[in-house]
Amino acid sequence: MPPSTEPVLAAVDLHKTYGNRIFGKSGGVHAVAGVSLTLKAGETLGIVGESGCGKSTLARMLVGLERPDRGEVTFHGKPFASGRGSIPRDVRRRVQMVFQDPLTSLNPRMTVLEIIAEPLDVHGLAASRQARRAKVGELLELVGLAPELMNRFPHEFSGGQRQRIGIARALATEPEVIVCDEPVSALDMSVQAQVVNLLADLQRTLGVALVFIAHDLAVVRHVSHRVGVMYLGRMAELGPAAEVYGTPAHPYTKALLSAAPIPRPQARHRERVILAGDPPSPVDPPSGCRFRTRCHQAQDLCAEQAPELTGPHAHLAACHFSVPAA
Numbered sequence: 001m002p003p004s005t006e007p008v009l010a011a012v013d014l015h016k017t018y019g020n021r022i023f024g025k026s027g028g029v030h031a032v033a034g035v036s037l038t039l040k041a042g043e044t045l046g047i048v049g050e051s052g053c054g055k056s057t058l059a060r061m062l063v064g065l066e067r068p069d070r071g072e073v074t075f076h077g078k079p080f081a082s083g084r085g086s087i088p089r090d091v092r093r094r095v096q097m098v099f100q101d102p103l104t105s106l107n108p109r110m111t112v113l114e115i116i117a118e119p120l121d122v123h124g125l126a127a128s129r130q131a132r133r134a135k136v137g138e139l140l141e142l143v144g145l146a147p148e149l150m151n152r153f154p155h156e157f158s159g160g161q162r163q164r165i166g167i168a169r170a171l172a173t174e175p176e177v178i179v180c181d182e183p184v185s186a187l188d189m190s191v192q193a194q195v196v197n198l199l200a201d202l203q204r205t206l207g208v209a210l211v212f213i214a215h216d217l218a219v220v221r222h223v224s225h226r227v228g229v230m231y232l233g234r235m236a237e238l239g240p241a242a243e244v245y246g247t248p249a250h251p252y253t254k255a256l257l258s259a260a261p262i263p264r265p266q267a268r269h270r271e272r273v274i275l276a277g278d279p280p281s282p283v284d285p286p287s288g289c290r291f292r293t294r295c296h297q298a299q300d301l302c303a304e305q306a307p308e309l310t311g312p313h314a315h316l317a318a319c320h321f322s323v324p325a326a
């Protein structure tokens with residue numbers, strides 16, 4: 001299903017700092033520092049970035065598992081993730097999450113039937129025991145597993161099969177949005193593509209919107225309509241996947257792409273940008289542009305002023321000197 005224009009989920013200026021009770025008001029780990037995004041119905045938004053850049057924290061805030069310190073998340077225009085109130089029932093039902101490691105996210109003492117039926121029970125979606133079993137069987141088929149396997153336990157499955165079970169559980173409540181936090185990074189390379197393709201198929205056939213988080217640019221490329229590149233708690237670049245990969249505008253994206261073995265037919269010449277060292281600590285991020293300490297283009301202005309995420313049309317970059325790659 002092609003993405004519609006209506007945002008089903010939106011994040012506005014999300015901030016999350018851990019440990020500021022210990023370190024004081026401006027101290028702590030600035031995990032997410034001003035991220036805004038929209039997700040249209042039926043769209044897949046890929047989010048990539050190095051380890052520790054705040055992807056999981058963002059994911060947890062998008063589904064209401066974590067509250068932002070500042071900013072809000074809206075579902076069909078209604079804010080739900082600010083303040084102390086409980087997450088509304090329609091959000092808990094319609095916004096689901098698939099976790100990185102299916103071994104730890106699935107209760108080892110529950111059968112697959114119990115695992116997948118739990119959200120059906122919570123939301124009162126099965127009228128009888130038979131209907132419950134039938135629904136679990138359908139969900140297993142939808143993710144490519146035989147319904148006969150429903151009485152087995154998670155340890156009896158391979159990593160890829162367990163992630164399929166996690167996806168079936170997320171689908172049980174007929175969600176409009178699934179936030180997938182590194183859904184394939186704990187899996188063998190050989191099964192990663194199968195699970196990515198399954199998610200892409202489900203997105204197309206069910207029209208569910210996906211946020212697909214990965215540290216690997218190559219993984220999200222083919223499934224994403226748009227891609228956001230995060231760096232140290234902020235969005236460095238956000239735009240249509242073909243443009244972000246074909247003509248990246250932020251020096252960080254250019255560096256990630258020049259290091260990745262991804263064919264870029266649009267690129268006329270391949271610019272080599274070396275990304276030196278590790279990202280700075282989110283406890284004490286650089287002033288101004290957070291990428292400036294690793295950026296070969298950095299100038300005085302970059303230390304003084306944080307660049308806004310702006311750009312022509314839908315292709316945005318947070319860089320004072322951004323020039324789309326040729």
Ligand SMILES: Nc1ncnc2c1ncn2[C@@H]1O[C@H](COP(=O)(O)OP(=O)(O)OP(=O)(O)O)[C@@H](O)[C@H]1O
Nearest residue numbers: 018029031050051052053054055056057058215282
């Ligand atoms: N509960 C927490 N308490 C304290 N610090 C945290 C907590 N959760 C995350 N952090 C810190 O916040 C920063 C962002 O972490 P997060 O897990 O969101 O990043 P990530 O991009 O998902 O990384 P990874 O790919 O390694 O999971 C990191 O420095 C991390 O150590």
